Amino acid sequence: MASGFELDAELRLPLDESPVTVLFGPSGSGKTTLLRLLAGLDRPDDGAIRFRDGTWYDGGRGICLPPQQRRAVFLFQDCALFPHLTVAANVEYAARRETARRLMGVFGLAELADRFPRELSGGQQQRVAVARALAAEPALLLLDEPLSSLDAAARARIRQDLRRMLLSGGVPSIVVTHDRMEAVALGDWMAVMVGGRIRQAGPVQDVFRHPADAQVAESVGVENVLPAQIVSHHSGLLTVEVGTAQLQCVDSGETGPVVACIRAEDVALTRDSPQDSSVRNRLPGRVLSVIPEGPLARVEMDCGVPLVAVITAQSVDELQLKPGDDVCAVVKTTAVHLTAAPYFSRQRT
Amino acid sequence: MDWQAIWLSVRLAVSTTVILLAVGMPLAYWLAFSPHRWKFLVEAVVALPLVLPPTVLGFYVLLAIGPRSPVGALYGRLTGGMLPFSFQGLLVASVLYSLPFTVQPVAAAFAAVDRKLVEASWCLGVSRMATFRRVIVPLALPGIATGAILSFAHTMGEFGVVLMVGGNIAGVTRTVSISIYDQVQGLNYAAAAETSLFLVAVSFTVLALTYALQRRVWAIWPMS
Missing domain, CATH: 3.40.50.300 (P-loop containing nucleotide triphosphate hydrolases)
Incomplete structure (x- = not known):
């Protein structure tokens, strides 16, 4: 043109x-x-x-x-x-x-x-x-x-x-x-x-x-696009290392360098580590900022990797979240989506 | 007052304006919308009468329409007459001389029409010609009116080109300005003053009307 x-x-x-x-x-x-x-x-x-x-x-x-x-x-x-x-x-x-x-x-x-x-x-x-x-x-x-x-x-x-x-x-x-x-x-x-x-x-x-790659994930607005390394496979589940934490997710057949995509809405926050829930992914971290967005609030954390959660303003009040607090981010296994890392995706095929 | 000359000038100005609208609107459309890279050459040619002395323009028109030129020869074969020193010859010269006065305001008005409106019309299945008629012309109306009135007023006051191409034949080519010149040459100052005042009055009225009209037209269609 x-x-x-x-x-x-x-x-x-x-x-x-x-x-x-x-x-x-x-x-x-x-x-x-x-x-x-x-x-x-x-x-x-x-x-x-x-x-x-x-x-x-x-x-x-x-x-x-x-x-x-x-x-x-x-x-x-x-x-x-x-x-x-x-x-x-x-x-x-x-x-x-x-x-x-x-x-x-x-x-x-x-x-x-x-x-x-x-x-x-x-x-x-x-x-x-x-x-x-x-x-x-x-x-x-x-x-x-x-x-x-x-x-x-x-x-x-x-x-x-x-x-x-x-x-x-x-x-x-x-x-x-x-x-x-x-x-x-x-x-x-x-x-x-x-x-x-x-x-x-x-x-x-x-x-x-299921964004096809990291750039798609970023543009469709999945807030958390985290570089990850695959650690182990077993019984249809993958364990990946994200920063210092480990996350479990459904095995989608990816190998090599990947990114884990988590929508901010799919990240929940608690004060204490829930030991007996079905949630397998817990990321301890520290609150960096809390930004109110109408009925919702956007919480940015440092969990070894930067992580964003969108929770209700009500939950923010109940948890009395403020910057500097220690929290635990929990993510359901099915809410973690692995996709190929952008710069390596071409070599894989 | 030389009513014969006034009537001739009015006829010439009206005919020139009508022809200029017919010729000038397509030309203005092309100038406003064509992506052609050599467009600036045409723009320069259209603007030439603004800077050339009327004698130069008149000289070339005289050559171009003379009986030995192809145009003049063709005209002679078709009508049996001659273009120089005739009303028709004067008309040809006037059209060329006032071309920028029509084309420039009209092209500017066309170019100012929001391109999206034109494209919206095309996408709705309306042809280019119909889009021109139904969207571009109504929205460019103030510019078109300005172009027409300027051409009319400019032709009313034309002198040098008329003298070169038309000469001074009563009822055929003796326009108002020639008549005034004639009267001054004959030391007939009273008649010259009368006709001059009349021309000033007509020109002022026409221009005042244009501006008044434009104000009102803009109020009806604000181009927001």
Whole structure:
């Protein structure tokens, strides 16, 4: 590409089984670029884009359908409503009047019909943008960070709305986001993009529970990505050494240098060492900081390795946690996920 | 007052503006949106009339439309007439002379239209032509109005090019400014003063209207 940005994505999406696909990755990973290539707004250097039975782009055969013929409607971050047209005229812009009317009813836009976009709230603009897109009877919806222009409170509320709107249209959609809550709330299927490449794709929960490598783990927001050494195997369980502590986890067939991924929510804290619980992984350590996050709190510890736990604010009160305290972090065996260490993963195959 | 000259100037200015809108809008669209790397050359050519003396422009137009030039010969074969020293010849020169006055404000207005709105329209399946008509033109309307009015006013006051290409034929090529010049040459100062004042009044009114109109148009469509 002229910008010098390299994007090399190989991806097959089962759009018919999973209505909403999330394209997930950190800023600058190429998500929006990929979306623009799909829409036909930018042109790839080479490769192929196929949708259902049709070819949208084929570098070898010189095929490149213009956006008008792809019918992949692109929803921009800030909605891109036409400022000189009313809500009704926006929705009817590329639609049959009956379709537009019906969708405005479904999305509760009837009473806003004569307003101009500048008179709407962010959430209302979002509804108009989705209605306008669906009214055009598209084959595919492409949403670029659809909730990023909203404030935090509106975002949480509209997330669920948006999922419902996307499903109501019966049109498969691809949603670009770097917000993991958005990914969980909106998506059925998820593709993770890091550095211009698709690193992992699968059902959303699978990707979160079993990140394919450390970079994926980091970008999907598993807070604890700890370098580990495999110490021993027995009866389907692996023991790994993390810093000075030992952790048990389910044997996933990994060998060599690995990283242990633990989501902060899966780390519990106690004051004393529980001897007779089913929990096998105990990491004694010291509290470094306690950061309240609404009803939750994020506790950072030094357990020989840096470890982050997210627990309820109530638990923080009950345990009277403060920096400098000795605590014991406990992690269920099944919450520890081993994946290959990033720099060695290529040599292993 | 030389009503014949005033009427001729108005006809010339209106015709020039209409032709310039038809020619200038596609050119402005190309200048605003084409990624072509040699675009700056075209931009320079369009802006030439701003800096060239009217005599230079008039001289080349005269050569280009003369009966021995291909254009002039073709025109002669089609119509049996000649372009120099005719209203049509004057029109050709006026269009070229006022080109930047239309193209520059219109291209600036096109370029200021949010690119995302254009792309959103394309993705909704609306053709480039229809997108131009339904999104770009309405949003660029203040710029288009400015371009049209500037061209009109500029043509009303044109002198050097008219003199070079049209000469001074009453009812055919004698525009207001030529008429004033004529009257001054004939020491007929009273008539010159009358016509001059009239031209000042018309120009002022047209410009004042433009600015007033722009204010109101902006209030209807704030480009937020």
